[in-house]
Amino acid sequence: MTDAEKGYVDYFEVLGLDSAAKPGEVRKAYRKVMKDLVFEIHSAEITEERRAHYLLEMAKLNAAIYILRDNDLRETYWRERQEVIDLEHEWRAAADAGSSEMDALRRRFDATVRHFLSHYVEEAMLDAGRDRECVEASGWNPAHERHASRILRHYRHGLYQDILERLPYHEVTPPRIDWDERRSIVAALVTGDKR
Amino acid sequence: MSAATRKGQTTDKPVSPELIAKAIAKAVWAGNFVNFKFLFLPFSPARADSSERFDAERYSYLLPDDRTVADPGYQQALSLVRREDVWRHVESELEANRPAQLPSDLLLLLADNAVRAGKYTSAALAYELLRVRSRMQEEFFAEADRALDRNDIAAGVHGYLIGTGLAYDYAAFPEPLPEVADFQVRALALHGDYPERPEDCIALQPREHSIRTALGYLLLSAEAEARLAARPMELREAFLEELVRRRDPQWDAFAARYREASSQAVQLGARLRADAEQSRNSREGLMGELAAEQLEEAQRIMVRLLGREVPQGEWWQYLKELAYEHPPAVLFVGRQLVGDTEVIIPLYRSDSPLPARLGLVPQP
Numbered sequence: 001m002t003d004a005e006k007g008y009v010d011y012f013e014v015l016g017l018d019s020a021a022k023p024g025e026v027r028k029a030y031r032k033v034m035k036d037l038v039f040e041i042h043s044a045e046i047t048e049e050r051r052a053h054y055l056l057e058m059a060k061l062n063a064a065i066y067i068l069r070d071n072d073l074r075e076t077y078w079r080e081r082q083e084v085i086d087l088e089h090e091w092r093a094a095a096d097a098g099s100s101e102m103d104a105l106r107r108r109f110d111a112t113v114r115h116f117l118s119h120y121v122e123e124a125m126l127d128a129g130r131d132r133e134c135v136e137a138s139g140w141n142p143a144h145e146r147h148a149s150r151i152l153r154h155y156r157h158g159l160y161q162d163i164l165e166r167l168p169y170h171e172v173t174p175p176r177i178d179w180d181e182r183r184s185i186v187a188a189l190v191t192g193d194k195r
Numbered sequence: 196m197s198a199a200t201r202k203g204q205t206t207d208k209p210v211s212p213e214l215i216a217k218a219i220a221k222a223v224w225a226g227n228f229v230n231f232k233f234l235f236l237p238f239s240p241a242r243a244d245s246s247e248r249f250d251a252e253r254y255s256y257l258l259p260d261d262r263t264v265a266d267p268g269y270q271q272a273l274s275l276v277r278r279e280d281v282w283r284h285v286e287s288e289l290e291a292n293r294p295a296q297l298p299s300d301l302l303l304l305l306a307d308n309a310v311r312a313g314k315y316t317s318a319a320l321a322y323e324l325l326r327v328r329s330r331m332q333e334e335f336f337a338e339a340d341r342a343l344d345r346n347d348i349a350a351g352v353h354g355y356l357i358g359t360g361l362a363y364d365y366a367a368f369p370e371p372l373p374e375v376a377d378f379q380v381r382a383l384a385l386h387g388d389y390p391e392r393p394e395d396c397i398a399l400q401p402r403e404h405s406i407r408t409a410l411g412y413l414l415l416s417a418e419a420e421a422r423l424a425a426r427p428m429e430l431r432e433a434f435l436e437e438l439v440r441r442r443d444p445q446w447d448a449f450a451a452r453y454r455e456a457s458s459q460a461v462q463l464g465a466r467l468r469a470d471a472e473q474s475r476n477s478r479e480g481l482m483g484e485l486a487a488e489q490l491e492e493a494q495r496i497m498v499r500l501l502g503r504e505v506p507q508g509e510w511w512q513y514l515k516e517l518a519y520e521h522p523p524a525v526l527f528v529g530r531q532l533v534g535d536t537e538v539i540i541p542l543y544r545s546d547s548p549l550p551a552r553l554g555l556v557p558q559p
Binding site: 047048049103153154157158161164165169170171172173174175176177182183185186187189190191 | 284293294296297298299300302303307310311324325326327329331334335338339342347350353354357365371411417418421
């Protein structure tokens with residue numbers, strides 16, 4: 001995934017495949033990666049942090065097979081992903097040119113990207129957790145779902161932040177941050193004013 | 196400032212640039228993100244095309260009083276507002292017929308001032324808008340770690356409190372919200388299951404485990420607790436002691452009540468043992484009377500811990516109230532059955548130095 005695509009989850013990449021992979025290759029890759037992950041989970045000491053990490057990894061793999069093994073679902077996912085990437089480019093170009101359409105494009109892009117991430121990250125991951133093939137391979141159960149819903153929302157918003165961070169500023173003027181100066185301010189705030 | 200048109204209406208309301216500058220500078224100085232943003236909204240008194248006016252009584256809070264004007268921090272904010280490029284931008288945004296683009300230099304100073312004033316939610320909102328929140332959070336944690344490396348516990352705790360205060364709950368729905376200090380909810384989760392064995396009780400768990408739980412609970416963040424996990428236990432205990440006092444400025448008052456409640460609990464324990472001995476040869480009616488007296492005595496312990504009575508209060512109501520008023524207190528209590536009613540009683544590990552350092556151990 002290029003930097004320009006960061007944030008738009010690529011389920012082919014999650015399984016270590018290229019975007020031309022067939023459903024059979026998808027299944028084979030999924031079983032191998034999931035088996036390795038389950039082995040790693042059983043051999044690791046589980047802390048709260050690691051539990052969150054493993055649940056997310058498992059949910060990503062489940063969503064990957066759930067979407068990519070079905071031709072229709074895979075094509076829709078890949079098309080919508082490309083559409084939202086194109087829309088980002090369109091908005092950035094409008095912002096660079098100072099076009100009057102900039103604000104309308106930004107709103108359209110924002111709605112589209114939020115829909116894409118909700119649908120293909122959070123909802124697909126939860127749906128996949130109820131799928132028989134995924135349940136059999138990963139051992140996913142309702143307790144996992146209860147724990148994961150918060151983690152998945154967090155992950156979804158993290159992706160949204162990744163995208164947002166490279167977009168032009170619109171609510172504030174672009175800040176000029178001098179990080180050396182920031183660090184000295186932080187040091188003063190932490191040490192100089194303890195109470 | 197010239198009059199502007201909005202939705203086809205023209206107003207000629209005069210707005211003093213001096214008042215606008217003072218109101219913005221006050222919001223920046225106070226680290227008040229809400230007031231700052233409000234000044235740029237369509238119905239702000241700072242806009243010429245708004246019917247709202249600065250001289251209305253309800254907007255007096257936006258303007259600085261004499262004490263504020265004398266503050267060097269306010270004067271610094273005012274100078275920044277008056278800087279030529281910043282003021283030009285402020286004027287153009289207040290005249291534009293679209294959502295305002297906030298000046299980032301002012302917002303950055305506002306965020307720093309908010310941290311200084313302990314308004315972490317306001318700071319988090321401002322840093323987030325500038326897209327530096329997570330990096331600033333990391334800088335605060337890193338600075339706090341450096342303070343701990345040189346054994347400056349107070350600065351370390353302060354840095355960690357700022358770092359966790361800048362956290363955002365991205366899992367919140369529908370919009371991301373800052374993390375909230377919901378100790379009264381977290382306390383119930385800590386005491387969710389009745390402890391069948393002493394070691395199931397949070398207050399009696401092994402030192403390592405109880406420190407990790409206490410830090411995670413009081414820092415409101417498993418990530419922040421994990422950062423501290425590799426530190427020596429003595430340092431983490433000192434950190435926890437400082438953190439307890441920072442989270443609860445009224446801790447000493449609670450500790451005094453806790454010591455009294457501990458003495459009551461010891462007396463109750465002795466009485467339970469004596470009553471159990473006596474009840475072996477007693478009639479049923481007398482046993483009922485003893486049980487009622489025991490329960491009354493046990494409930495007095497909860498009342499002592501909280502410092503007041505919760506009418507018809509169950510153990511969990513006392514626990515929630517206690518967590519709300521003294522968040523760290525719930526780390527040193529446990530659930531106990533007396534008859535068929537549960538109460539909360541003081542509990543701590545006698546081999547841990549922390550209860551004594553926190554003033555919880557009664558003097559012999």
